[in-house]
Amino acid sequence: DQQVKQNSPSLSVQEGRISILNCDYTNSMFDYFLWYKKYPAEGPTFLISISSIKDKNEDGRFTVFLNKSAKHLSLHIVPSQPGDSAVYFCAASAYGFGNEKLTFGTGTRLTIIP
């Protein structure tokens, strides 16, 4: 089941620079997308989400962009901070089609270099 893909298993970014994490999906029924952050031995923590009726959502240092035609979304973190070092998961659901389960990507490990 590869409906949500994160093709970069890891990413290293200098502190203060922009981190860009990418996610691709194949299921056209997905209409709600989320990013979660996960530290070791903890559960996924919700960061930011976007509905398919929008193409951008911003919350502080975090911005999510959605390109429906390309079936691609990205998470921008600017400026990156050492506390941002974690594994980031992209997730999607098809709420509008009565499907509330989240389908997750494999995650990208982000390391912020001081």
Next chain:
Amino acid sequence: EPEVTQTPSHQVTQMGQEVILRCVPISNHLYFYWYRQILGQKVEFLVSFYNNEISEKSEIFDDQFSVERPDGSNFTLKIRSTKLEDSAMYFCASTARKNNQPQHFGDGTRLSIL
């Protein structure tokens, strides 16, 4: 900030034994979920629960699995006869409203089957 709590944090069980994983969702949430993550793999949906009924379940959620909300605060996942392949992190999640609302996760229970 309200959070989802899960107990125990680690459960070690002999194969064939029954195990119950417990969750206390966020108090005003109405929709409840179980996910699992086998080591090195994606987070996978198991089951969703609303109004004392299962609303959706995955292929993984076979007859060995059951969920229950025994009182107004707890939400449990029971595995009747555990197998080696049930070893995983099990995450509980909850949300206030089904549509376009993020699911909030607990820190998980690590289940180890010997």
